[in-house]
Amino acid sequence: MSENVLEIKHLRTSFFTNGKEVRASDDLSYSVKKGECVAIIGESGSGKSVSALSILQLIPYPPGLVLSGKVMYEGKNLLECSADELEKIRGAKISMIFQEASAALNPVITIGKQICEALLNHNPGMSKKDANKRAIELLEMVGIPNADRRVKQYPFEFSGGMQQRAMIAMAMSCEPDILIADEPTTALDVTVQAQVLEQLNKLREEHNMALILITHNLGVVARYADSVKIMYGGSIVEEGSAIDIFKDPCHPYTIGLIRAVPRLDKPKSWGLHEIQGESPDMSKIKPNTCAFYDRCEYASEECLASRPRLTNVGGENGEHFCACHHIDKVKENRGDLG
Numbered sequence: 001m002s003e004n005v006l007e008i009k010h011l012r013t014s015f016f017t018n019g020k021e022v023r024a025s026d027d028l029s030y031s032v033k034k035g036e037c038v039a040i041i042g043e044s045g046s047g048k049s050v051s052a053l054s055i056l057q058l059i060p061y062p063p064g065l066v067l068s069g070k071v072m073y074e075g076k077n078l079l080e081c082s083a084d085e086l087e088k089i090r091g092a093k094i095s096m097i098f099q100e101a102s103a104a105l106n107p108v109i110t111i112g113k114q115i116c117e118a119l120l121n122h123n124p125g126m127s128k129k130d131a132n133k134r135a136i137e138l139l140e141m142v143g144i145p146n147a148d149r150r151v152k153q154y155p156f157e158f159s160g161g162m163q164q165r166a167m168i169a170m171a172m173s174c175e176p177d178i179l180i181a182d183e184p185t186t187a188l189d190v191t192v193q194a195q196v197l198e199q200l201n202k203l204r205e206e207h208n209m210a211l212i213l214i215t216h217n218l219g220v221v222a223r224y225a226d227s228v229k230i231m232y233g234g235s236i237v238e239e240g241s242a243i244d245i246f247k248d249p250c251h252p253y254t255i256g257l258i259r260a261v262p263r264l265d266k267p268k269s270w271g272l273h274e275i276q277g278e279s280p281d282m283s284k285i286k287p288n289t290c291a292f293y294d295r296c297e298y299a300s301e302e303c304l305a306s307r308p309r310l311t312n313v314g315g316e317n318g319e320h321f322c323a324c325h326h327i328d329k330v331k332e333n334r335g336d337l338g
């Protein structure tokens with residue numbers, strides 16, 4: 001598990017509305033190894049979806065625009081690929097499960113036909129009969145009962161959880177190298193969430209597929225992620241293995257996220273901690289200051305004077321990075337999080 005299957009370098013995507021620039025992805029860099037599960041965490045509006053959509057050039061223009069950077073896949077920069085080249089990569093090599101499954105499915109075409117279309121698009125030699133057989137197999141694979149009957153149904157005949165699974169089946173139909181799952185389970189109830197995630201993870205293991213999992217749920221991260229990226233204000237503020245992030249969090253925002261999770265194993269005095277202040281208005285974040293400045297108990301003049309860069313803080317595999325001017329002080333004061 002060492003070969004990089006995707007490399008994102010200095011990605012900048014902005015939205016231009018009311019004469020203001022919102023840097024939704026601001027100098028974002030990370031790589032994804034073959035078969036790896038990378039989790040991207042951050043509160044609403046931190047740029048998770050925008051950075052994922054930028055990978056496949058799916059940013060709506062206007063008001064959005066990928067301004068600079070590279071997304072390297074199989075020796076090519078996806079940001080420079082033609083529409084035709086991208087069409088061949090999307091779905092077949094890099095698939096995406098969108099935040100809202102119901103919006104991504106066509107309401108007037110049966111689930112089976114939608115999966116078959118995806119299959120036939122990417123396998124021109126495949127017969128319709130084989131495509132239909134494969135569609136049923138895929139629905140079975142994602143845990144849809146009576147798949148041979150269900151394949152003939154329309155999206156409205158599927159529950160939210162089943163629609164989400166149908167999306168996964170469609171995304172898996174071409175056995176992609178990379179699956180980007182943007183909050184794949186937020187619309188689902190907890191038991192279905194667990195099933196869908198187990199399914200995704202199983203598919204990852206069986207096909208050595210890389211999974212970029214965008215989520216708010218730290219429990220999910222702890223269970224599935226090999227590598228974790230914490231995003232704040234369009235940038236990564238901390239990254240490392242799941243163990244680095246949970247056992248040795250170094251950024252005040254990461255610590256805030258961990259402390260905000262309710263804990264049944266702690267006495268009541270542990271309480272519920274929330275991160276002070278409101279999620280940032282991205283149009284007000286200044287590129288040369290720490291984006292977390294307004295909400296940070298450690299904020300100093302230095303944080304206003306320059307944006308901290310990601311620096312190596314060691315970690316399990318020597319790949320734990322944090323962007324904060326006060327790492328030592330933060331570690332000293334963070335207390336017991338275990």
Ligand SMILES: Nc1ncnc2c1ncn2[C@@H]1O[C@H](COP(=O)(O)OP(=O)(O)OP(=O)(O)O)[C@@H](O)[C@H]1O
Nearest residue numbers: 015022024043044045046047048049050051063282
């Ligand atoms: N279509 C758009 N028009 C204008 N601004 C946008 C648009 N989409 C996103 N943005 C801006 O980009 C920022 C990042 O949005 P993004 O959708 O990536 O957030 P997110 O981290 O995925 O949040 P969530 O957890 O709510 O899905 C937002 O704060 C918003 O300011």
Ligand SMILES: [Mg+2]
Nearest residue numbers: 048049050099
């Ligand atoms: Mg999003």
